[in-house]
Amino acid sequence: MSLIKSISGIRGTIGGKPGDGLSPIDIVKFTYAYCATLPSRKAKEEGRSRYKVVVGRDARMSGEMVENLVVGTLISCGVDVIKAGLASTPTTEMAVILSGADGGIIITASHNPKQWNALKLLNSKGEFLTAAEGKEILDLAEKEDFDFAAVEDLGSVSEHDFTDEHLDAVLSLEAVDVPAVKAAGFKVVVDAINSVGAVIMPKLLERLGVECITLNSEVTGNFSHNPEPLPKNLAELSEKVREEKADLGISVDPDVDRLAFICEDGEPFVEEYTLVSIAEYLFARAEEKAAREGVSLEEATSPYKPVSVSNLSSSRALRDVTERHGGRYMASAVGEVNVTTLMHKEKALIGGEGNGGVIYPAIHSGRDAMVGTALFLSDLAHRKLKVSELKKTYPEYHIAKNRIELSDSALIDRILEAMKNEYADEDINDIDGVKISFEQKRSWVHLRRSNTEPIIRIYSEAPTAAEAEKLAADVIAIADRIIGC
Structure with missing residues (x-):
C-alpha cells in the first residue's frame, strides 16, 4: 500500500491501514484540513455566510466512495457543496470559475493505475494551491484537531453538470476555428481509457463536426490498459487509426488533462510535441496578426506577452519554435503549479508540460486536453497537412x-x-x-x-x-x- 502526501494533494492506493493507503480516515483528515484553511486563502464574500466548494471526479472504481467521504466531510464542516459528478479535471477547474466557488476538490489519481485515487486541491481561481498553502493543509491534517459544525450549521449539496459550459468556453476561443475544422471533415479515433474522456471528448468532437470513433468508451474506471498516454500503452489506438484510415488518433488520461496524438500512419506524434505544436500555432497566428496590423508581437498578443513556459524537463523544441516566431521562452521548476506561477508572472501566451499538458490562460490556467484538441485541429485544418507531415515541420529531438x-x-x-x-x-x-x-x-x-x-x-x-x-x-x-x- 502507498500513501503520498505532497503540497499538491494526497494520493494513494485504496485500502489498508490509515497512513499506509488512501483510507477513509485519511480522506476525512485532509478534506477537513482543506476546509479549515479556506479562511486563510479567501475571505467570505459579503452576503454569503458559508464557503462553497466544487467536487468533481473521474470514473475510477473507488471514485464514488471517495466522493461520498469528501462531500460528507465538507458538509460537516459547514461548507456548501456543488457536485460536478463525473467531470474531467479541467472541467472541475472551470466549474470553480463558472460557479464563483471558493475552491474545489478533484478526485482523481490522473494517469496512475486503477487501484490509486487522490484528492487534488484548488483555490478560488480553479488553480492548484501554492506550496505554502499545501504545506499548511499537510501540517493541519497531522494535528487531527477536528471541530465540526453543529447540526443547524451543516452545509448543503447541489448538483450541476458543467461539461457543456466548459465546451462552450473552449469553442468560443478566438484561436479555435470551428468553421475551418468542420470544413476539413476530419475522422478521429479517441482512446477514452474507460473514464470521463468518454463523456466529454465525443461531445467536443461532435460540436467541431469531426467524425469520432471511440475506443474503451465504457465509463467503468476499470482501465483496459495502463492509463498513462505513452506510445507503449497505445498499440490498440495506433492499430485502429490505421484500420479506419483516420486522420488522427487522440489519447487522454483518466482525468483528461493530458493529451497525446497518433499520426495517420499509426506512429506516435510524441506527447512532448503536443505543447510544441500548439505553441507554434499560437505564435504563428500572433506573428501574422502583428504583420497585418503593423504592430509589435507584444501588442499582437495583448493582454498576454509573447512568452512560452514549460518545466525544466520538457523538450527544447518549445524554446526553438517560440524563438523562431520572435517570442521568449522561460523554464520553471517541475510541477504544474510552478509552471502556472511563472506563466502568471510573465503573462505568458502559452505554457504547459512535456507530458502532453497544455495550459492556455485565455480560458483558464490548468492543463486541458479539450483546449489542446480544439487548437490542434484548428491548426491542422489551416495547414492542410497530414499529421505526420506536420510533425516534420518541428525541430527534431x-x-x-x-x-x-x-x-x-x-x-x-x-x-x-x-x-x-x-x-x-x-x-x-x-x-x-x-x-x-x-x-x-x-x-x-x-x-x-x-x-x-x-x-x-x-x-x-x-x-x-x-x-x-x-x-x-x-x-x-x-x-x-x-x-x-
Missing part, C-alpha cells in the same frame, strides 16, 4: 529517461553538487535539481531528486536518441564515481 537508485538519500546532494562542478563551463540551472545545457550541441541533461524515494531522476535530450542516451550515461558514470568514494 529525442528524450531519454533514466534514474539512479541509491541506498542512502544523503548521497543525492553530493551527486548534484559534483555535477555542477564537473560541468561548470556549461549553462547550469539549479532551481530544481541540476540542469546542464549544451548550447552548441542543442542538448541538455536534467537531474532531480524524487520526493518519495532515494532516487535521482535523469532526463536528457538531444537531436538523436543515441546522443540523449550518451548524455545520461556520462552523468551516471560521474554519479557512480561519487557513490564508490
Whole structure:
C-alpha cells in the first residue's frame, strides 16, 4: 500500500491501514484540513455566510466512495457543496470559475493505475494551491484537531453538470476555428481509457463536426490498459487509426488533462510535441496578426506577452519554435503549479508540460486536453497537412529517461553538487535539481531528486536518441564515481 502526501494533494492506493493507503480516515483528515484553511486563502464574500466548494471526479472504481467521504466531510464542516459528478479535471477547474466557488476538490489519481485515487486541491481561481498553502493543509491534517459544525450549521449539496459550459468556453476561443475544422471533415479515433474522456471528448468532437470513433468508451474506471498516454500503452489506438484510415488518433488520461496524438500512419506524434505544436500555432497566428496590423508581437498578443513556459524537463523544441516566431521562452521548476506561477508572472501566451499538458490562460490556467484538441485541429485544418507531415515541420529531438537508485538519500546532494562542478563551463540551472545545457550541441541533461524515494531522476535530450542516451550515461558514470568514494 502507498500513501503520498505532497503540497499538491494526497494520493494513494485504496485500502489498508490509515497512513499506509488512501483510507477513509485519511480522506476525512485532509478534506477537513482543506476546509479549515479556506479562511486563510479567501475571505467570505459579503452576503454569503458559508464557503462553497466544487467536487468533481473521474470514473475510477473507488471514485464514488471517495466522493461520498469528501462531500460528507465538507458538509460537516459547514461548507456548501456543488457536485460536478463525473467531470474531467479541467472541467472541475472551470466549474470553480463558472460557479464563483471558493475552491474545489478533484478526485482523481490522473494517469496512475486503477487501484490509486487522490484528492487534488484548488483555490478560488480553479488553480492548484501554492506550496505554502499545501504545506499548511499537510501540517493541519497531522494535528487531527477536528471541530465540526453543529447540526443547524451543516452545509448543503447541489448538483450541476458543467461539461457543456466548459465546451462552450473552449469553442468560443478566438484561436479555435470551428468553421475551418468542420470544413476539413476530419475522422478521429479517441482512446477514452474507460473514464470521463468518454463523456466529454465525443461531445467536443461532435460540436467541431469531426467524425469520432471511440475506443474503451465504457465509463467503468476499470482501465483496459495502463492509463498513462505513452506510445507503449497505445498499440490498440495506433492499430485502429490505421484500420479506419483516420486522420488522427487522440489519447487522454483518466482525468483528461493530458493529451497525446497518433499520426495517420499509426506512429506516435510524441506527447512532448503536443505543447510544441500548439505553441507554434499560437505564435504563428500572433506573428501574422502583428504583420497585418503593423504592430509589435507584444501588442499582437495583448493582454498576454509573447512568452512560452514549460518545466525544466520538457523538450527544447518549445524554446526553438517560440524563438523562431520572435517570442521568449522561460523554464520553471517541475510541477504544474510552478509552471502556472511563472506563466502568471510573465503573462505568458502559452505554457504547459512535456507530458502532453497544455495550459492556455485565455480560458483558464490548468492543463486541458479539450483546449489542446480544439487548437490542434484548428491548426491542422489551416495547414492542410497530414499529421505526420506536420510533425516534420518541428525541430527534431529525442528524450531519454533514466534514474539512479541509491541506498542512502544523503548521497543525492553530493551527486548534484559534483555535477555542477564537473560541468561548470556549461549553462547550469539549479532551481530544481541540476540542469546542464549544451548550447552548441542543442542538448541538455536534467537531474532531480524524487520526493518519495532515494532516487535521482535523469532526463536528457538531444537531436538523436543515441546522443540523449550518451548524455545520461556520462552523468551516471560521474554519479557512480561519487557513490564508490
